[in-house]
Amino acid sequence: MLLGVLSTLYTTAETGYLYENNENDNATTRCFKGVVLDENGTPLPGASIVVIGTTIGAGTNTQGEFTLSLRDKGFPILRASFIGYTPVEYKIQNNEHNNIVIRLKPTQSSLEEVVVTGTRTEKPLKDAPILTRVIGQKEIQALNPMDIETLLQYELPGIQFNYNSMSKLPEITYQGMSGEYLLFLVDGERISGEGSDHNPDFSRFNIDDIERIEVVKGAQSTLYASNALGAVINIITKSANRPFTGNVNARYGNNSGQKYTVSGGTKQNRFSSFTTISHRRRDTYTISDDKETERTVINPDGSITIDKSANSSTIRGYQIWDASQKFGYAFTDQFSAEIKGTYYRNKRDNATANAKTNDIFSNYSVNGKLKYLFNVNHRLDLSYIFDSYRKDIDYFVAGYTKKNYDNFVQTARLNYTGNFNDQHTFTAGLEANLEYLKHYMFKDSTNYNQQSYVFYVQEDWKISEKFNLIAGIRTDYHSQYHFRMTPKLSVMYRPVELLTLRVGYAQGYRTPTLKELYEEYDMGGLGMFTIHGDENLKAENSQQFSLSAEINKDIFYASISGYYNKFKNKITLAYLDNIEDGKSMPDMKYMNSDNAESISMEAIARVKMDCGLMLQGSYAYVHEKEEYKGYNLSMTRPHSLTFNASFNRKFGKVNTSVSLNGQWSSKLHTYSYYSVDNTITEYNYSPRTICTLNTSASFPRGISVGLGIDNLFNYKDKSADYGIQLPQQGIGFIGTVSINLADLFRL
Template identity: 25%
Template sequence: MKYTLSLLLMLLHFNLTQAQSPAAQLRGTVTDDKGNAVTGAAVVIVQTGQGSATNQKGQYHITNITPGIYHIRINAIGFKTALVKIAVKSKEQLMLPVQIETDVNVLNEVSINTKKYNPDNLIDLQHTPMPSMVITRKQIEQMGSRRLDEVLKEQTGLAIVNDIGSGARAIGLQMQGFDSGYTMILIDGQPMTGRNSGNFDLSRITVANIERIEIIKGASSCLFGSEAMAGVVNIVTRQHVSQSQGMAGLRYGTFNTVDANLEGETPFANGKGSGYIAGNYYRTDGFNANPYLSEGKTVPPYTSYTLQGRAKYMLSTVNTLNFTGRFASRHSVNDKSYTGSPTKDVLEEDDLNGSAVLNTNLSSGLRIKSQYYVTRYSTGQNITDLTLNEVIPGNNFTQYLHRGEIQASKTWFNSLVVTSGIGTQYETMDNDLYQGGKHQQNSFFYNQGDWKVSDKIGVIGGFRLEHHSRYGSSLTPSFGINYQPIKMLVLKAAVATGFKTPDFRQLYLVFTNFAGGGYTVLGTEEFAAELKRLQDAGEISTVFPNASKVSTLKPERSVSYSAGFTLTPVASFKIDVNGFYNNVHNFINTDQVASKKGGQQVFSYFNIDKAFLSGFDVGLSWIAAKGFTIAAGYQLLDAKDRGVIDSIKAGTGNYAKVYDPNLAEDRRSKVSDYFGLTNRSRHMANIRFSYEYEPKGITATFRVNYRGKYGFMESNRANGFLDPYDTYVSGFFLFNASVQKTLLNKHMAVQVTADNMLNYRDMLMPGQPGRMILAGLNYRFF
């Protein structure tokens, strides 16, 4: 931490050497074609991403501009985009008044918070065929959230779920009913690695330095490849630096939770360069949701350190070099005792990401991004049986991903934006549970066109061609259309394809969970040899007939359909409705293939011919009064295996019967007996009340989140599907609130947050903490 503090102080005071900077300034007024001031227009320098929003008088002001030739882009809701070319001289105070033309049929809204030039990715995640949403930094700060999972679990259609069979640390994000392994997690447009049984633990990531979170719901393999079959979450970190400033923050509360942050940023070299650095320290005692656990926590205690930085330097008016780096470390020890068996669970985890990017912006309007990215994730998790003093093998692996990519984007005829990319990535995995080190490589090319056909019609389409070292070539196209018949209504429809290759775990895993009763999981590539080894050792009592069907796994493929509308009857009220249907082929599932003599199960992986996940989302926002906003969302989900439905109808196999404990006998099963896939809620909803009284610097939120009943496990006589007599988690509500007050001319902010105010807990939800009250203080140096 002392090195972080030293670097931060250097950044905070660097501006002392910049007092005589030759940087220029640009100011002016944006008006409409009648000479009226336009409020909230986004004025952005295309080449650097520097920008400003106009005030109530239509005025804007951009500082620290390096001399050169630039293109200035002006966007505003209800107006056509304007592009102006200017020449800026050293120390010049340039005035640029701009008049923009009214566009009554404009399709796309513009926000200064979300439309800034992104130096890390030329793909605009808000312009893809599938529905998208953005969570801004202001929203995150108002919520008082500390880790990424806390933010996402309050969003419509997203759920943070526990994979209990994979241990207390297996927590992931579920989107549109897909498991965590089907959603790609990006940081500044690049994939993150490190999953526990396919689950990406989002609590690894602090939200302290996040500028915004971009989310695509629906198959996105067209742009992002494998693992994006359910959608994408892109974490965009702090990017644009215009002045020297810093921030220090501290929160403390329930479970001895400490969240401390330091941030600093400054321009340098006469505005040609900028630097940003942030440090975060987080600790928690963890919590226990299981009354049968006499000692220890269902979510283990941990301590985490994160250091993240960014640097940018303009080599010329055409080329800009960007560097990003992030290092996170987590340490956890959980001493627990379940039914008198004491164990010690220890985790050591390191996460490293880094990139170098060259952005080239030519006078023709062509933008090129050349990037190299590397990430390394390492985890060591072992459990010690304190009674026998034996170490039980756990989850120990190191994963590398190297990625090179070139992107290009250009606007043609002021109506067609074409974005293309080509690249390759190489991934390695060194895991104690695999037979030797593993690696895979894939190369890709993608292209997307965003065409405004007319004032009422917009079309987005594209494709991705990918070649995998093991699974060969695949093509994933997508297409979407927007139609605006009247000013207040936009109709949307899209179809996209998904593609997911089997992961290292499904191919090569050889794992016996001694702590969880001794069950064994075998990857398909190791299955035959490992099953024979267990048989030769005399450990197997029964081999099931389906064991003969274990074979080379096929990639999963999906087709996603989406249709909906956005209705804005008045400026203060908007409603979004979107229906979705995901048809999945070769769905990878686990099933028991053998039993050991002690009764323990042996599992492997199979392709299921068909599964489907369908439903719809509804979201609305209403500015009920000045400073008072109400936002709400609802999702209906139907997630089922089509093969189970067909078998119930045919009355074949285990699916043909249901054991009724009330009658103590079997009966013929009905389709209505089938609840669906485990861990999926049919109903989810949320509502958020936000209030801001700007004259006094007061903001407050009150949020309610509901998750409906979902299936936990088969507990009745096993028949291969969730029937009415199995174990379920009941529906529940969570109530959260936060209040913040700024002081000292907005330099200081005091905040109190209350999560899970009614202290809801359930032993079947080990990742859900009880009531948490935290108080925080932030101070900004500027």
């Protein structure tokens, strides 16, 4: 079927029309040359030039110059864009070929940036009916993080990363939603593998290969199906943006590890290529409590016992190699293809000093995409991804490895987007998904698989200049759970230019994972207790209501958003009343719990001044209840803040920047229930503030250096608090060097 579609697309692409004034099918190649300048007439290297209605594009070189070749006879319209500048559309005039000059003006707002995650169609951020948060290159470079966990914690209030005591890997919670309700995508596609319980392996995401991150909060099951009940976090990777692209980056931190990356590529008229190779490493370290932590234990008879303990936590080190390769080619003005391959290998130290094994996590993926434009208003996309992730135990003393875990996903998707009368954007798609899982937590380490087949439609209706409505519905057929329809509705209203209001309703839908269905695991292998799956689990459902207001006026931006989620058949891991001889704890089993709900809100304010100063603050509040006998067991801090102050200034030919980033989390008073002896333990977590300071200077010919202080005020976590946050071991110092080879050699 795929071969038939490709053949049809290619034949149509060879004979199809691009512009209305085409005279015949015998188009000749025409060359267009020009330059992109800023408001002062200075060339902008790395600006993007796209021919509207085609798959043809180019990037500018060091002198801001670009070259395009078209086979059509019409008068094309070019769209020029550059980070921090307002995009411009430029119509080619008759006989204008070699002296095209496009000027871009700086923008105080980032709302002109094009996003794709919320609707699967390209839209300026300001016009997206679903509130979307973008973490772009400027934010990534200002923070200079070692890993994605650090980046997300400083950029998104309400995020918590804790350290799983069993897997020794991080787990995420975002405004009360744990990892199974957050869908991580790479370039819009699902990924395989589980790091810690229901969480991706966050080390897979290489900061140096990330162009931007789009975060869409709330239920997005209509477009993205299972796991998208809480948010979609789409990691968009880098591509070549110049005729020649080359970068060498090095980062060294005494606590946070080392990172070295080499990348290079080209973006020509019809061909593009981009390669990234990276090495990351961090040593194992241990955090030990200086004094005992006291906790109150409430016994079944109501009496009180004071528990005292001093703990230590070992954070495992790692050695990671990863690589990615992208190729793109435009066969015609309307038909193009892209293929991407990735490889990742993480050799993770064992936490025990005299251990004879290490963990090896590995992944490879192949992702192919075809794009065909019937004309400027109608587009067809075909994509396929194979993503495989496995875990091995490396018995390095004995000299062999054992496969412990193997997971792969395959997704094929055909997506159509059509624009009608500049008012209606219609999207429809077919999708097939296959997942395979072999797990050491299955009985006899066997394997299982599941499939789903999807049809979705979405109407984006621009009712007027002030009103926009999006309605969509998705039909899933699951190999075990059969048919399910998931709708959504979003409305955007802009009563005046500076104010945007959004309201939305969406249903969420999550089928149980293969592990939740079939797990049969003797925890620790000592007969202490067993974790059971349940083949009769029901799928989870949710209903979400959202409301937001956004103000954007010149240098000032602010938004506030609120979300209410109501869950049905929420899947939880519960204790069973079956302590038997030889067992020290009761077994546990995945079950559908009673209905649950959560309320959250988020506020953001930003001021960007002409002098180069930018101030930004974000606040999040989460109200979550998970009660047992009147005691709240929630581990989510109710209040959190992120804040950023940055200053950029040019001295002669040297660009300098200073950035202070911080995160604050409120105190938490909570409880835990231990079913073996029916005790309730009281926990008190103190407020927490972490800051980082980064400075950088960019010199002519593409050389940049940076110095930073991580954990500026030398905050040290208690080891006992690892269940609610990743332990910080104190102040760290960072040095970075970056060389842009294109600028160095003036290419």
